[in-house]
Amino acid sequence: MNAGRRQNTTPSAGPDSRMCHVKRFFHELFHTFFRYYNFPCALGLIRIGNPGEESPVFLSGNYTLTVQRLLRKLRGIDCYLLVANSRGCNVWCAAGMNEFSDCDVVDAITVSRLAEIVRHRRIVAPPCAAPGVDVEAVKRVTGFHLHWGPMSLNDLPEFIRNDLKRTPEMAQIRFPLRDRLEQAAATALAYAMTIGVGLIFWPVVVGKLIGLIAVLYAFAFGLFPWFPEERHWRRFMLQAGILLGAQAVFGYWRGWHAGDFGVWCGLLLGILVLVAIDQCGSTPIYKTGATHWLTKGDYRSLFSPVVDPALCINCMQCVLACPQRVFAGRRGAERGVVSVRPERCEECFACIKQCHSRAIFNRSGRYKGDVKSVPGLQAIVTRSWAHLRREDRWIGAPTVIRGSVPCVVEPRVSEAVACPMHTAGSL
Amino acid sequence: MLMYGWMVFVEFAPERYDWAAKLMTGGRLERIKDRIAEGIAPGDAVLDIGCGTGTLALRCIDRGARVTGLDSSEFMLRKARENAERAGVSHRLELVHDSVTQLGKHWVPETFDVITSTMALGEFPREFLDFILRDCFRLLRSGGRLLIADEVWPEGFWALLVYRIGITLLWIPQFLLLRRAFFPIRDLRGIIQAAGFEVNQVWKWAASSLQLVSAGKSAALNSAGETSAVFTA
Numbered sequence: 001m002n003a004g005r006r007q008n009t010t011p012s013a014g015p016d017s018r019m020c021h022v023k024r025f026f027h028e029l030f031h032t033f034f035r036y037y038n039f040p041c042a043l044g045l046i047r048i049g050n051p052g053e054e055s056p057v058f059l060s061g062n063y064t065l066t067v068q069r070l071l072r073k074l075r076g077i078d079c080y081l082l083v084a085n086s087r088g089c090n091v092w093c094a095a096g097m098n099e100f101s102d103c104d105v106v107d108a109i110t111v112s113r114l115a116e117i118v119r120h121r122r123i124v125a126p127p128c129a130a131p132g133v134d135v136e137a138v139k140r141v142t143g144f145h146l147h148w149g150p151m152s153l154n155d156l157p158e159f160i161r162n163d164l165k166r167t168p169e170m171a172q173i174r175f176p177l178r179d180r181l182e183q184a185a186a187t188a189l190a191y192a193m194t195i196g197v198g199l200i201f202w203p204v205v206v207g208k209l210i211g212l213i214a215v216l217y218a219f220a221f222g223l224f225p226w227f228p229e230e231r232h233w234r235r236f237m238l239q240a241g242i243l244l245g246a247q248a249v250f251g252y253w254r255g256w257h258a259g260d261f262g263v264w265c266g267l268l269l270g271i272l273v274l275v276a277i278d279q280c281g282s283t284p285i286y287k288t289g290a291t292h293w294l295t296k297g298d299y300r301s302l303f304s305p306v307v308d309p310a311l312c313i314n315c316m317q318c319v320l321a322c323p324q325r326v327f328a329g330r331r332g333a334e335r336g337v338v339s340v341r342p343e344r345c346e347e348c349f350a351c352i353k354q355c356h357s358r359a360i361f362n363r364s365g366r367y368k369g370d371v372k373s374v375p376g377l378q379a380i381v382t383r384s385w386a387h388l389r390r391e392d393r394w395i396g397a398p399t400v401i402r403g404s405v406p407c408v409v410e411p412r413v414s415e416a417v418a419c420p421m422h423t424a425g426s427l
Numbered sequence: 428m429l430m431y432g433w434m435v436f437v438e439f440a441p442e443r444y445d446w447a448a449k450l451m452t453g454g455r456l457e458r459i460k461d462r463i464a465e466g467i468a469p470g471d472a473v474l475d476i477g478c479g480t481g482t483l484a485l486r487c488i489d490r491g492a493r494v495t496g497l498d499s500s501e502f503m504l505r506k507a508r509e510n511a512e513r514a515g516v517s518h519r520l521e522l523v524h525d526s527v528t529q530l531g532k533h534w535v536p537e538t539f540d541v542i543t544s545t546m547a548l549g550e551f552p553r554e555f556l557d558f559i560l561r562d563c564f565r566l567l568r569s570g571g572r573l574l575i576a577d578e579v580w581p582e583g584f585w586a587l588l589v590y591r592i593g594i595t596l597l598w599i600p601q602f603l604l605l606r607r608a609f610f611p612i613r614d615l616r617g618i619i620q621a622a623g624f625e626v627n628q629v630w631k632w633a634a635s636s637l638q639l640v641s642a643g644k645s646a647a648l649n650s651a652g653e654t655s656a657v658f659t660a
Binding site: 097104106110281282372 | 441
């Protein structure tokens with residue numbers, strides 16, 4: 001009877017999970033093109049299948065497209081989906097913008113009375129929420145522990161089969177073809193809407209321009225991993241070379257005048273600069289400022305983390321939350337976390353958000369500052385790291401995966417010290 | 428670059444919250460806040476849920492009230508603190524950073540004379556609102572008042588149609604300015620009544636899509652309120 005009463009308080013599965021194929025296609029199409037805007041869906045606990053007291057609980061924000069896809073992915077699995085308030089925004093942006101915080105997770109847990117519904121105290125959370133959701137705060141208030149699940153919801157079925165453990169690949173953020181094309185489409189539409197007014201006055205020119213923008217975005221985002229890593233603008237140059245060559249061939253075929261050719265070359269280069277700046281500032285895998293790309297010609301972040309071994313309490317939260325495997329654990333005589341690939345950092349500040357001992361310093365002293373979810377961020381990332389120069393020795397250190405977290409490969413210092421030199425030599 | 432530029436622009440939405448909210452509600456939000464403050468008596472203990480930058484809190488302090496503001500955003504609370512300091516009334520404004528479902532943790536029952544909230548509760552569905560308002564009912568003194576102003580789904584076919592067209596057209600401008608979607612509440616009055624309050628008056632603006640509901644907790648209603656709370660659970 002109790003269970004029946006609770007059933008009533010469960011919201012109907014937000015957007016209809018049993019859409020027909022045609023409706024689902026148009027739903028996906030609409031949300032793909034309007035990916036940049038907020039579309040909230042119902043909050044609360046959704047029951048999928050026939051979950052019991054031991055069934056896993058998955059956390060999500062209330063962005064309609066994500067919840068819709070999650071419901072499809074989790075179909076046939078008995079579990080709960082806890083939809084917390086991200087103001088209808090995707091979890092990654094909402095977390096960084098301080099719109100999806102531990103407060104929202106606490107709200108969802110409290111109102112849905114999750115503690116009475118399940119016996120365990122474990123929620124599988126999207127690691128994209130790590131820049132905003134403080135794991136410790138949620139645990140302190142509700143007793144629930146957030147475990148970071150896979151980065152992509154496509155990995156969820158495998159993650160569940162794997163006994164709710166993630167492989168190293170699942171913890172790494174990726175930018176697969178589908179996501180890239182979705183971003184290209186959404187961005188091209190945003191451009192079209194911005195300059196679309198011009199269609200009334202100059203329909204042909206603006207129409208061609210919108211077409212060119214769509215093609216260039218599809219080209220640059222579609223072939224994203226096929227171009228070399230951006231260093232000294234080499235990626236940009238290569239793209240520009242290919243496209244200008246293609247345009248020259250096209251222009252020759254269509255018999256363009258030199259003037260036309262010049263104008264279209266200028267436009268093409270201009271749009272390509274816009275694409276390059278979009279790629280350095282708003283993809284899931286790179287984040288840096290436009291000025292940095294224009295002056296330095298690469299997509300590396302300004303923030304460059306380094307860990308103070310004196311402050312680190314070895315809680316591993318930064319290693320678990322980092323989407324780019326910047327950190328690795330030390331599992332030898334000394335235990336702690338070190339920063340092994342700071343150049344891969346994409347400045348999401350998940351590590352800083354999760355680190356309560358403030359052990360993470362910034363080697364550059366600079367940061368982009370679009371993450372608003374860390375109180376006192378400026379003070380933390382502009383502290384002097386002069387005493388940590390020696391920690392640079394870990395940069396580039398080889399790592400292995402132990403117990404699903406990356407660990408530094410290092411000689412067993414303790415044994416080497418315990419064993420006197422001459423004995424060691426005679427072995 | 429365009430997307431990058433828009434993102435940078437949208438990123439600063441909280442900075443321009445005050446004037447952008449004024450713009451998007453056509454100045455009505457200011458009038459609603461004035462009306463709420465009008466009913467505040469000197470010495471009242473006021474709780475402002477989702478106090479934001481403290482614009483309503485400062486108005487209430489001007490009327491002689493002691494105000495407690497609750498918000499889940501530390502950025503907004505910092506703004507509120509700055510605004511209060513600038514007005515020289517920071518000693519009469521207490522700010523609490525917590526989620527809205529944790530009200531019972533901070534205050535004992537019957538603490539406040541007035542509980543108010545403007546444009547903050549729309550984000551939550553019925554289940555959440557029932558939970559929050561039940562907490563409010565407990566925290567409010569007998570004879571105290573609840574004043575909730577928010578976006579509401581208008582009643583009547585034509586008003587609803589006009590409203591739907593309006594929010595479809597304003598969806599993107601609203602997002603760019605406030606980084607926020609529209610969150611109209613369905614049956615705000617009914618939700619407040621279900622929590623045990625007695626609705627005294629409803630003011631409506633913009634084809635009844637903006638409403639201010641004034642409700643009271645009468646001493647006699649106390650037990651009835653509890654029954655009703657159990658019923659909605």
